[in-house]
Amino acid sequence: MTLQFGSSGIRGKYGVTIGPDTAFELAKILTRDLGLKLALARDPRLSSSVLRSAFLSAALEQGARITDYDMIPTPALAYQSGHTHESGGVMITASHNPPEYNGFKIFNSKGETFDDETIRSRTVSKSKAKNPKVKLHEIETAKPTEYKERLSHIQFEKEWRIVLDPGNGATCQLAPEIYRQSSTKATAMNSFPDGNFPSRGSEPTRDSEASLCKVVAAANADAGVAFDGDGDRVYIIDEKGNCPLQDRVLGSYIICLARKSKGPFLVPVDASMAIEEAATKYGAKLLRGPVGDAKLLVEMKKVGASFAGEPSGAWIHGEYNLCPDGILSGLLYLKQLETLDLSVSEAVNEIPEYFMVRKSVSVAKKMSASSVTSLSRELEKVIGKDSTIETKFGVRVSSDDSWVLVRESGTEPVIRITT
Secondary structure, eight states, X not given: OBOOOBXXXXXXXXXXXXXXXXXXXXXXXXXXXXXXXXEEEEOSOTTHHHHHHHHHHHHHHTTOEEEEEEEOOHHHHHHHHHHTTOSEEEEEOOTTSOTTEEEEEEEOTTSOBOOHHHHTTOBOOOOOOOSOOOOGGGEEEOOOHHHHHHHTTOOOSSOOEEEEEOTTSTTTTHHHXXXXXXXXXXXXXXXXXXXXXXXXXXXXXXXXXXXXXHHHHHTTOSEEEEEOTTSOOEEEEOTTSOOOOXXXXXXXXXXXXXXXXXXXXXXXXXXXXXXXXXXHHTTOOEEEEOSSHHHHXXXXXXXXXXXXXXXXXXXXXXXXXXXXXXXXXXXXXXXXXXXXXXXXXXXXXXXXXXXXXXXXXXOSSOOOHHHHHHHHHHHHHHHOTTOEEEOXXXXXXXXXXXXXXXXXXXXXXXXXXXX
């Protein structure tokens, strides 16, 4: 059986492309390729428990020893994988995708997202477990103690009034605990785990966070901080209850960092030009990399960046965690604002708001080399003859005041268009 790995591990509709057989075969691959000491966790999706049982069955049959964290956010599992002498970690989640999806994110012994190219084509023989003899001592239940302790070092001087929105996802328990231990006055909405994500869906967006905006304004809070289904993304609301473009939030964080360090900082190829202009204003070096946190981490290490962030809210803080971390990102963003005595709106207003459009088009097959060449020529006609063409991370054609990017999705059969 061949397991297909995309830019975010394995992901698909449960019962269609993802099922117990997937978990069973994955366990055999990982016990062979990563080692026999694995950390395991899940999000609250209804199918996660079934996938967990199948994974455990196969892993234990192979002689693995499992540290089971049950339900915790992806970045907590990644951190534990890299700091508790595990040979790797497995998170059962489909992140921000709808409830009918599920999947697996894989981490190595350093807590880094497992490079999909490493295991994309590996195969194992398909077989069924034959009543494996499970010994209870081979499964150790645990709490993400090391992760909580690391984040406890982030402390605030003032008592920030924060409204958290875990969105019924994996951050429901940990996020309020961690924000309160950091001396914030944190309240939470949508804070009970529910794999149907009934309150607002698993992906925080301007539309889905309308209720959070109202609560922040009514509570006279300093900020709203929302997370996606598995907690690797952050979404920021300002103190007025406004929902700024998250490109601007990302840009405002980078220029906060640029006051002390000139980088390099890394953003994906689809990030707004406003971020680049703001970084240049502060003398910081901003580089562009691929879309997708796993690929962005590889590029981050290659160029020596201390921070990499996507407009989606997937931010990687290399000093703390090698996985995008929504809980951590919210804390560090607010800490930067406190240091500079800025409110969220004041920080965001330093970044101009440029009109952006992001669209997806379904396709039947991958782009060929000839189609990339043809597309580049056509886009050049639209943007102008003095434009710059880049094809390293998709097809990006840019001029001084405009740009367009066309790239293939790493998780779905679609073409992403951003301009």
